[in-house]
Amino acid sequence: MLRAASLSLVITLWSSLSWAAPAIQNVAPRGLQIGGVTRVTISGTDLAAEPQLILPAGGTATLVGDAKPNKLEFDVTLPADVAPGLFPLRVANDAGISAAVTIGVDDLPQAAMTDKIEQLPIALTGNLTGAQLIKTTLTGKQGERLVVDVEAKRLGSNLRPVVRLLDDRGAQIAFSPQHESISGDARLEFTLPYDGEYVIQLQDALYKGANPGFFRMKVGDLHYADLTFPLGIVRESSVDVEPVLTSLGEAKLTAAASSAYAPQLSPQIKTPHFTGAAPRLLVNQNAEFVELRQKPGERIETPTAPVAINGRLSGENERDEYVVPIEPGKKYRVEVLAQRLGAPTDGVLEVHKAQGGGLGSNDDQPMTGDPALTVDAPADAEKLLIVLRDLQGRYGPEYVYRIEVTPLSIGDFTLTADTNIWNVPAGGVLTIPVSVKRRGYGGPIELAWDGEAGDFALSGNVIPAGATSTLLSVASPGAGRFAVARLIGKAQVSGREVVRNVLVQPSDSGFVTAQQVEIGLGTINQPPLGVALASPFSSDKLSLGSTVSVPVQVTRREGVAGPVRLKLLSTQVTPQKEVPDPKDKNKKVKVDDVERTLRLATDVIIPAEQSDATVTIAVPKDLADRSFDLALQAELLSADQKNVVATATTAAQRFSLAAPIYLELAGETTYRFAGKLFRSEGFQGAATIKVSGLPSGATAADVELAADKSDYVIEIKLPAGMKLDALAGVKLTAVTQKNGGETTSNETSLPLPKDP
Structure with a gap:
């Protein structure tokens, strides 16, 4: 009895000291109703500490009952003017902010999957795995328009949906496979031939549905628009666009101007019973050109590159030809976006000198059917002739495309960070690396929030000239604060301002998506671990071949114990060296060259009963003559020192070399x-x-x-x-x-x- 009681005490104590950020595992239903109240159940881990639901703009959420660590219930109210579409949902609490899950937002009543549909329209949430076949029935009337839209892939599910409509005799009268235009989901549209009972069947395309297999099946007289023409818009401009792959007919949609640097925006959707994601437009800082031909086959001249061309194949075997002014003797990238945006266009791309002479052709790239070419413009070519056609000569309103012509001689850069969840300790900082990949530009880049970010403050937010990264330190404005924000980098390149989003999620889409740039900012109200310098560095100069020592103090929250390991964070790119391959003496392999790396001179582990230590940083003798950011990371270890259970960081400090030379005796x-x-x-x-x-x-x-x-x-x-x-x-x-x-x-x- 004593042993069992002791075990129970340990489990209770560990549970009370849980400090992990909230994590969402499931949401039911997977949708919210515009102009109504939806009761949402969220299951996951570490949810209970003063939870808040982060919703699409304008929504409110009221907690129902008591918050439990693995389950929350909210009544969510969305105003009638909330835009329909697919949106991220997060939970924030005293331990930080969760990763986002995607939910649908529409004006449909929300319900669990059922054997019989009693009202239309309806949005049903369910789960399907393996060879399971899910059925539901409805009563329909002759001439009634029926849309069955299954959202699965678009929500992050592994289900590959295929949907069938059967009549009361069991005969299939409509069918939808997966459609690339809706990310591999299924949607059928059908006019019912007579009054009676109908059956909707849903299955995985290979009868091997993998977990998670959640889905939303929306049924009724629904409307949709998967694409627009044009496919892009210039930042800070407003444009009327034509919906493509749509049930909206010839209606125009308006994309409002925005001063933000979001990579995509959607036009305003006011149509009732709209289903799926709102169509997206790519936002461009350069020129956008829209094809307007007076007659088929006419060559059209565009603005000077860089330019994005929006076109459509309107006739059988059509060849669309564009003359693009360029700078002679420079390298250009010509890339088509069509299938990756959901259009069926299977493009074949040709690039010529405008006065004649081919420079290359292509009909696809690895992992995509969209073609691209990199060409060297001849010294006598002031214009390029760019030709696009469909491989099979197909055409129609949905055969839209976008051709991006980019001069590679103009400086540019790409910014990345390793995570999209930034949970910041109250009273401390979160320090993370932000990396830059440069192309023809070596100057400084300033990082800043794009719009509101809940007063989360940044330091170390300038990437120095020539540097490949910075250690960015983020401070929370106070307990209970959270935000969802975008981080951008600005630079003056050849007399023009270039602004790029910091990418926090990898993607092979060929364009920047909204999900790639959204950062969840949370506050850890009572961090289990803290670390700070007991006194500042004596100098911001590093001497080659020397060591720098600094006292460090760690703090553990009450009830938290364990050894703490210290590590050095640095913006130095780790040097490599060649050593004999242990598996093949005739080969060499590259490994990290530790002796040429900024590093801790000795490993530092602070025992569980101590809180102070002195760290010594070793400076290599041949460190590059540029600035370097340094910070310390503390890792709270398990008792056996095999697992990291919490981390904390100091604010970063920037150092430069005291002198670019180091003298030592060489040889014997x-x-x-x-x-x-x-x-x-x-x-x-x-x-x-x-x-x-x-x-x-x-x-x-x-x-x-x-x-x-x-x-x-x-x-x-x-x-x-x-x-x-x-x-x-x-x-x-x-x-x-x-x-x-x-x-x-x-x-x-x-x-x-x-x-x-």
Whole structure:
């Protein structure tokens, strides 16, 4: 009984000290109703500490009942003017902010999947895995328009939906496979032929549905628009766009101007019962050109590159030709976006000199059917002729495309960070690296929030000229604060301002998505671990080949115990060196060159009962002559030191070199030690002075002393890099012959001076 009681106490204590950020595992239903109240159940982990639901703009959420660590219930109210579409949903609480899950927002009543649909329209949430076949029935009327839209892939599910509509005899009358225009989801549209009962069937395309297999099945007289024409818009401009792959007919949609640097925006949707994501337009800082041809086959001249061309194939076997002014003798990237945006266009791209002469052609790239070319414009070419056609000669309103013509001679850059969840300790900072990949631009880049970010403050937000990264430190404005924001980088490149979003999620889409740039900012109200410098660095200068020491103090929240390991964060790109391949002696492999890396001189682990330590940073002798950001990361370890259970960071500090040169002795160093041999009265034999205890690599020759000599000099050679104190264990002895045998003198140590 005592043992069981003790175990129960340990579990309760550990649970009460949980400090992990909230994590969402499931949401039911997977949609919210515009102009109504939806009760939402969220399951996950670490949810309970003062939870708040982060919703699309204008929504409110009221907690129902008590918050539990693994379950929350909210009544969510959305005003009638909230835009329909797919949006991220997050939970924030005292331990930070969660990763986002995608939910649908529309004006449909929300319900769980059911065997019989009693009202239309309706949005049903369910789950399907393996070879499962899900069915539901409805009563329909002759001439009634019916849309069945299954959202799965668009919500992040692994289900590959296929949907069928059967009549009351069990005969299939409509079918939808997966459609690329809606990210691999299924949607059918059908006019019912008569009054009666109908069956909707849903299955995985391969009868091997993987977890998670959640979905939303929306049924009714629904409307949709998957694409627009044009496909892009210039930032800060407003444009009327034509919906494509749509049920909206010839209606125009308006994309309002925005001063933000969001990579995409959507036009305003006011149509009732709209389903799916609102169509997206790519936002461009350069020129946008829209095809307007007076007659088929006409060549059209565009603005000077960089330019994005929006076109459509309107006739069978059509070849759309564009003349693009360029700078002669420069390199250009010509890339088509069509299938990656959801259009069916299977483009074939050709690039020529406008006056004649081909420069290349392409019909696809790895992982996509969209073509692209990189061409060197000849010195006599002031214009490029760009031609696009469909591989099979297809055409129609949905065969839209976008051609981006980019001069690679103009400087540019790409910014990335490793995570999109930034949980900041109250009273401390979160320090994370932001990396830059440069193309023809080596100057500074300033990082800033794009619009509101809940007053989360930034430091270290300038990437220096020539640097490949910065250590960005983020401070929270206070307990209970959170935000969802975008981080941008600005630079003046060749007299023009270039602004790029910081990408926090990888993607192979060929364009920047909204999900790639959204950062969840949360506050850890009672962080389990903190770390700070007990006193500042004595200087912001680093000396080559030296060490820098600084006292560090860690704090553990009440009830938290464990050893803390310290690590150095640095913006230095780790140097590499070649070493023999342990698997093949004839080959070499590259490994990190630790000796040439900014690093902690020794490993530092602060015992559980201590909170202070001194860290020593070793500076390589050949460190590059540029600025470097340094910060310390503390890791709270489990008792066996095998797992990291919490981390904390200091604010970053920027250092530069005190001098770009370092002097040391190279090659062998020879030390000479002079001595005297004393003989007893009447003894006049020869002797040999011997050296013992030499460190590996050091050498010394024995010294032979004739019978009439007593002064000697011992020479010891040390290899490069070995210091004099390595000779502390060396001993000298003298050996001579007496009465036919060998006799040995006393041992004497070397008189070591200070290491020069």
